[in-house]
Amino acid sequence: MSTVRKKGGPACCSCLSNQEAPVASILRCSNLTTGMDDAEIAELLASSQVRRHVFAPGEIVFHDGDQPHSLYILLRGEVHILKDTFSGRRIFISEVNEPGDMFGEVYEVLKRPYDIYVEAAKETELLEIGSRFFTLSSQDESPSRSALLVERNLMRIFARKAYFMHGRIKVLASGSLREKIVRYLFQNMDTDGHVELAVSREYLAAYLAVTRPSLSRELSAMQKDGLLKVEGKNLHILDLERFEEYL
Template structure:
């Protein structure tokens, strides 16, 4: 991938919000930013590693994973949209990773060193670095709000209530939901197994509450659906 293509993707990310073309070019030209390629199956970083960069996906797909003491692998999340960022919280807090990231396909990433937003005393910050610092604050605020929302969903009493409260914000005016993530992601988000999630969605379908096909869900009985809110 060329620097030009990387610049186009970077310009659309929340990290580069408010940057002009010159700012994006300055950021990419910095010694604190590197374009990396990883083959399929490569581990981007391991559980327990100390962070040294935040990562922006340019191309491909990675999975965030965790292994249990018994050796079982837990799927946490997938990252497959160009411009998606990961690892930034650990990098800023300087906390060891408590999960690991593996390339599901060949991937290209931008690795942004912490030096860009943790400058040495007396060092004059570049404009692009100041914008990155500001945008990181907004990103963390957004993640805090998302975690607050997730905790409210996980506090629901039953799996059906969790599913309904997860789906409700995504319903359009026609009563349809176009999911942007996989069922594996939703199951991990709700802290349930994929089979349990599928069984409950199937039960809701048999009861005439929803119609589910792949990542498309249509609410057939909104009144009954909303009883679980």
């Protein structure tokens, strides 16, 4: 999942927001089927268990401890990835709110039980793709091109997630909260010093491993100090030279 949407970035595929679109059209916009033509997507769907599900707000997609058997692609709505502590406190880990975003694939590939749970934040429609989607190549002596493309695309997806985590480690290795914020924004701002957040403050606080009130206070302090201007999800760096002193 992308944590920011850079100014001038590509828009989401329109087919993903169309509830009446066929499954093949939805998959055509997914990173999982990059490089496939219509015939190969149809071939893949014929060999897979693909279902649509609609979840009401507050409904659980899967529970902590469940054994994975699918991956999920968001068609519309929003889900939150959560974890409960032993004392019962709910920890917000991430959110998925961009049509076409995928989640659950790492657990499915590794065949490890979920150590988180996913809850619909609003009415949400998901495309569930069963395990056979990942095991096509092991079922045939001569894997089809579509099966090989799925394997290649999964490797690219995992590589992007690893790169994302590498960036987060660099942010978390910073000393103060202000340094963490500066490094995060510096990684994601455009050439004009502008960052448009594609996530909530709650998600950003979880990403930075701080509380939401602490994040809000520090952003307000940075704005008061003339470092940046905050307008909703749009942040503008006002003094780049001073800003870079915190890197």
